[in-house]
Amino acid sequence: MKTQARIGRVAVVVAGLLVWELLTRFDLIDSDFVSTPIAVGVAFTEMLRNSEVLSALASTGGNILLAFIIGTVIGVIAGTVMGLSKTLWQAYSAPLLFLMSTPKSIFLPIFILLCGIGSTSAVVFGAFEAAVFVTINVAAGMALVEDRHMKVARAFKASWAQTILAVVLPSALPGIFTALWFGIRHAFIGVLIAELWASSDGVGGLIRVYAEQLHTDKTLALMLAVTFLAIIAGTIWNHLETRLTRWRQSSAAGAATTTATS
Amino acid sequence: MRMSINDVSVTFTRAGSTVEALKDINLSLHEGEFVALLGPSGCGKSTLLTCLGGLMTPTKGEIVVGDSVVENPDPRRAAFVFQDYSLLPWKNILDNVGVGLRFAGVGKQERRQRSQELLEMMGLSQWGESHPGQLSGGMQQRVAVARALAMDPSILLMDEPFGALDEQTRRSLGESISTVLTQNKQTVVLVTHSLDEAIYWADRVIVMSARPGRVMAEVQIRQPRPRPLEFIAQEDFAQLRSQLFLMLNEAMGHDQQANPLEPQRA
Amino acid sequence: MKEHKTSPLVWPLRALGLGALIGVWAFGNGPGGISPLVLPTIPRVLEALGEALSQFSTYEAAAITFGEILAAFIIASVFGLAAGFWAARTPLRLQVFQSIFVWGYLAPLILFYPIFILSFGTGVGSKIGYGAVSAFFPIAYNSLRAFATVQPTMLKVAKAFGASSFQTDFLIKLPSALPLISSGVRIGAGASMITVIFAEMLASTAGLGYQLALNSQTFAAPQAFAMIILLMALVGVLQGLVNLLLTPRRDRGKIINVAH
Numbered sequence: 001m002k003t004q005a006r007i008g009r010v011a012v013v014v015a016g017l018l019v020w021e022l023l024t025r026f027d028l029i030d031s032d033f034v035s036t037p038i039a040v041g042v043a044f045t046e047m048l049r050n051s052e053v054l055s056a057l058a059s060t061g062g063n064i065l066l067a068f069i070i071g072t073v074i075g076v077i078a079g080t081v082m083g084l085s086k087t088l089w090q091a092y093s094a095p096l097l098f099l100m101s102t103p104k105s106i107f108l109p110i111f112i113l114l115c116g117i118g119s120t121s122a123v124v125f126g127a128f129e130a131a132v133f134v135t136i137n138v139a140a141g142m143a144l145v146e147d148r149h150m151k152v153a154r155a156f157k158a159s160w161a162q163t164i165l166a167v168v169l170p171s172a173l174p175g176i177f178t179a180l181w182f183g184i185r186h187a188f189i190g191v192l193i194a195e196l197w198a199s200s201d202g203v204g205g206l207i208r209v210y211a212e213q214l215h216t217d218k219t220l221a222l223m224l225a226v227t228f229l230a231i232i233a234g235t236i237w238n239h240l241e242t243r244l245t246r247w248r249q250s251s252a253a254g255a256a257t258t259t260a261t262s
Numbered sequence: 263m264r265m266s267i268n269d270v271s272v273t274f275t276r277a278g279s280t281v282e283a284l285k286d287i288n289l290s291l292h293e294g295e296f297v298a299l300l301g302p303s304g305c306g307k308s309t310l311l312t313c314l315g316g317l318m319t320p321t322k323g324e325i326v327v328g329d330s331v332v333e334n335p336d337p338r339r340a341a342f343v344f345q346d347y348s349l350l351p352w353k354n355i356l357d358n359v360g361v362g363l364r365f366a367g368v369g370k371q372e373r374r375q376r377s378q379e380l381l382e383m384m385g386l387s388q389w390g391e392s393h394p395g396q397l398s399g400g401m402q403q404r405v406a407v408a409r410a411l412a413m414d415p416s417i418l419l420m421d422e423p424f425g426a427l428d429e430q431t432r433r434s435l436g437e438s439i440s441t442v443l444t445q446n447k448q449t450v451v452l453v454t455h456s457l458d459e460a461i462y463w464a465d466r467v468i469v470m471s472a473r474p475g476r477v478m479a480e481v482q483i484r485q486p487r488p489r490p491l492e493f494i495a496q497e498d499f500a501q502l503r504s505q506l507f508l509m510l511n512e513a514m515g516h517d518q519q520a521n522p523l524e525p526q527r528a
Numbered sequence: 529m530k531e532h533k534t535s536p537l538v539w540p541l542r543a544l545g546l547g548a549l550i551g552v553w554a555f556g557n558g559p560g561g562i563s564p565l566v567l568p569t570i571p572r573v574l575e576a577l578g579e580a581l582s583q584f585s586t587y588e589a590a591a592i593t594f595g596e597i598l599a600a601f602i603i604a605s606v607f608g609l610a611a612g613f614w615a616a617r618t619p620l621r622l623q624v625f626q627s628i629f630v631w632g633y634l635a636p637l638i639l640f641y642p643i644f645i646l647s648f649g650t651g652v653g654s655k656i657g658y659g660a661v662s663a664f665f666p667i668a669y670n671s672l673r674a675f676a677t678v679q680p681t682m683l684k685v686a687k688a689f690g691a692s693s694f695q696t697d698f699l700i701k702l703p704s705a706l707p708l709i710s711s712g713v714r715i716g717a718g719a720s721m722i723t724v725i726f727a728e729m730l731a732s733t734a735g736l737g738y739q740l741a742l743n744s745q746t747f748a749a750p751q752a753f754a755m756i757i758l759l760m761a762l763v764g765v766l767q768g769l770v771n772l773l774l775t776p777r778r779d780r781g782k783i784i785n786v787a788h
Binding site for chain 1: 730753764
Binding site for chain 1: 315334335336337341342344346348350352353361362365366409413
């Protein structure tokens with residue numbers, strides 16, 4: 001089954017590439033607009049030796065890392081405070097949830113106006129995106145701490161620090177993990193969006209420049225490389241998360257009933 | 263250690279109105295005694311237990327253990343076995359048993375050894391590395407008892423510990439835990455709404471009435487402990503049962519409707 | 529979720545938050561010394577907002593954006609649901625397409641816009657196509673999970689009472705899959721909003737997003753801020769509609785899960 005599924009996945013991807021190639025080959029769609037798989041492959045190998053691309057990757061990577069760190073630190077602090085105080089949660093969760101499901105790109109002009117065109121606004125915007133998601137998820141994770149487990153800590157005379165270590169952190173771990181994942185993902189998207197919209201450097205800027213010059217093959221090669229990195233990072237993260245919160249699966253039924261009633 | 267409950271009353275304020283959960287409770291327990299608090303839903307028996315363990319402070323009166331007044335929880339004085347087990351799902355069974363010892367700063371080596379002993383006593387020695395989710399309800403409840411006993415408490419407080427289990431499991435679990443508790447000469451307070459459970463386990467059954475919770479009557483069970491399961495089939499048992507049944511009926515007397523207080527058990 | 533009594537501090541705290549925002553803004557304009565070219569003053573923004581609201585073209589732009597998002601969302605929902613249902617039919621398909629949908633979900637589709645411009649031009653079509661593609665994956669993935677995780681006992685009941693396969697699909701599988709499907713559709717709605725508006729900002733000739741980009745690129749800061757406020761209002765309306773559509777009547781008024 002497992003190998004069958006693996007073969008199946010490869011088959012679907014190969015079929016997709018084949019359809020793409022054939023459609024362009026028989027001029028059913030214009031290869032100027034969507035390029036061809038072979039051209040993209042060639043562009044990809046060339047790209048690996050292109051210093052312009054490599055330095056763009058490095059600078060974007062650095063921006064993402066910086067945005068992630070700033071956004072996560074702000075988000076973890078804000079989320080912890082909101083998770084601990086019911087009043088603050090009640091007051092600010094609704095505006096934050098609205099902000100979370102609002103396309104953050106509409107605020108991009110503010111960042112560009114205030115921080116100028118370039119790396120700074122990309123980092124600040126990425127940090128902003130990340131912070132919104134991290135805050136909500138950390139706060140939601142804190143809400144997973146169950147009263148009955150807190151009661152155990154009290155009844156067995158845990159100190160404040162012991163309660164945090166033995167009860168609050170493990171309960172909130174799945175939420176914290178989700179929060180960190182959203183931090184990475186949105187720092188990544190935020191930085192790239194900012195670069196794509198108004199910057200000529202970094203990967204986003206490069207994608208725009210290539211697209212404007214109608215280098216479809218290069219554009220796609222770069223996009224697919226970034227996509228590939230994103231998918232790999234996501235898959236690794238999923239595995240890591242499953243490993244670290246494994247107890248949740250063995251008690252999945254119990255967890256489901258407790259969340260349904262609490 | 264002796265425990266005395268002096269003039270304890272508890273009132274709750276809910277949505278503006280006050281509810282008297284407990285009124286003028288006076289009781290005392292001898293060392294090694296097994297007392298069952300029996301009463302209809304909402305008679306405040308769980309509230310009383312919560313106060314005994316220091317998780318709640320009575321509105322009036324005091325609870326004295328040895329020669330100190332109970333103000334805060336202390337598992338070495340009185341350890342809880344909660345109704346819903348409340349094991350920490352992310353810790354394995356051995357660490358769950360040792361959690362109170364860990365909070366008390368007992369070293370890892372000693373903690374593990376003590377926890378292992380208790381698991382053996384409960385017949386769960388091969389489950390130490392498993393997680394609570396992998397155990398049945400009855401096994402989880404035995405772990406919760408072991409967790410409380412690990413503290414070597416003067417008093418064990420059990421809140422309807424078998425409420426969530428099926429009849430067969432309750433019986434066999436009852437017998438095995440009863441043996442352990444008797445051998446340890448453990449002082450126990452058990453909250454239950456089951457006549458059979460109260461008679462089978464306790465030296466003394468306290469019958470409580472509802473709204474406000476008061477002590478209605480006391481019945482001594484003279485059969486020596488640990489009691490064999492056959493005790494349930496004996497004539498004495500049947501007599502005690504009908505006696506308690508009538509008392510309980512009277513306790514519910516004027517108001518037989520389901521009591522809204524039950525869900526707010528702390 | 530437990531129902532807690534609302535604290536009396538909630539509204540004062542919200543007012544405080546809004547006050548702080550306005551305070552920082554005003555400070556930036558005044559003592560902070562930020563040029564009004566970069567950070568327009570509040571009265572100027574309100575003026576620009578009033579101006580925009582008095583012009584017919586603003587409503588036209590809002591209607592275009594609204595229509596694009598709606599079209600993208602509907603297309604993605606139809607195809608996503610169909611794909612999820614189809615892929616959950618056999619165990620092999622399930623395994624194959626679950627991964628592929630997750631990949632689509634993880635891919636930063638927001639970067640792919642240049643391809644859509646090249647293929648569909650800068651008009652309305654490219655926004656709809658782009659919005660639909662990005663909303664398709666979350667909807668398809670969640671529908672697939674929904675149809676694949678129908679409780680076996682329910683299927684046993686269907687079998688025991690002689691339900692045809694058609695009846696099983698519509699009377700058992702669909703209702704039990706609904707909660708997960710609706711959370712997928714919710715995420716899809718968010719995705720179509722994000723992508724359509726960003727696409728308008730990137731390359732377009734009409735819509736609120738285009739107006740925003742235009743104002744910002746011509747350094748008409750008050751007008752740009754006014755557009756941001758209008759876009760937030762539009763998003764609010766859309767979110768309200770999605771909530772109305774997806775929240776079962778009995779659950780209205782409660783906050784539903786926030787996972788994105």
